[in-house]
Amino acid sequence: MPTITTNDLKTGITLELDNGLFQVVEFQHVKPGKGGAFVRTKLRNIKSGNVFDRTFNAGIKVEQAIINRDDMQFLYRDGDDYVFMNNTTYEQLNVQPVALGDTADYLVEGMTAQVAFFNDEIIGVEIPASVELTIVDTEPGLQGDRKTGATKPATLETGKVVHVPLFVEAGEKIRVDTRTGDYMTRV
Template sequence: MKINGNEIRPGNIIEHDGGLWVAVKTQHVKPGKGGAFAQVELKNLRDGRKLNERFRSADKVERVRLEQKDQQFLYENDGMLVFMDAETFEQIELPADLLGERRPFLQDGMTVVVEYHESEALNVTLPEKVVCTVADTEPVVKGQTAANSFKPAVLDNGVRIMVPPFVGVGEAVVVNTETMEYVERA
């Protein structure tokens, strides 16, 4: 599907320079002289390269829709994550660094969304909220009941987050995988 250069929005995936790119940021600029354009920060879906590009409204770009499939995480093998399609039972391998700092939130048997372009798997999206157990945190200090005082905690997967003072060791908490912040008690 072709769209104009000024219609690119963050999150859109476009075909550009022979690769697939996701728009990270877009900014519309109207200089005093010359025509208006969209300044778009792009990130390559295959190798993670970044690129700043200008698109005028007359420029046509090919917008790509990715097919999304639910896949179940099975195990990790030599830095590769193995996922299985719940319907066809086909298994695919993706590099673990695709998830970046969100990798510790991936749990055995978890259902994730894998995005495909034609038959190539490009991206993995974790569920928005994950339940984790607090492995270590400081004890509650009596009298420390300020409205929004948080204390550091280490989860069972090794991730450090800030939790409210009433959360103790061994408690299950819900964590947002996008912002890596405490949401609520589980």
């Protein structure tokens, strides 16, 4: 396990601390007029997703966790689990829903995702910032009302419900932002 100092922290680095794995969301080096320098961080718990603040003295050593990522294809659901296949070895893995989090709302069969591993344990699944999904159910569209910004709920092929403009119809493909869950555009 590589050891780094708090002076080397960067956004996105994963740390192994006493109580688990944490990803650095934000960091700020602070040098007050009196006293020693310190590093103020926002850390996200990899397992629970909770974000909290933690302050470290400048220069102390912390353990950097080495995260391996493999491109894998989502094949199908098996009960509650999601089955992924490694694109190079063709090995299949069952991923529990807790490791997916909100990513499960955007997975369709055949989609490629990056599966993150720490010590051979799956800790997360990353997908592109936007995906194209088909609307399976929504109210009939209205033509002409494009200026008011009015929206209506639409159910996607994955079961996720997003708000779309009134002119979008069932059966159309749309692009959705996977970070916010917002409609972006028709495809």
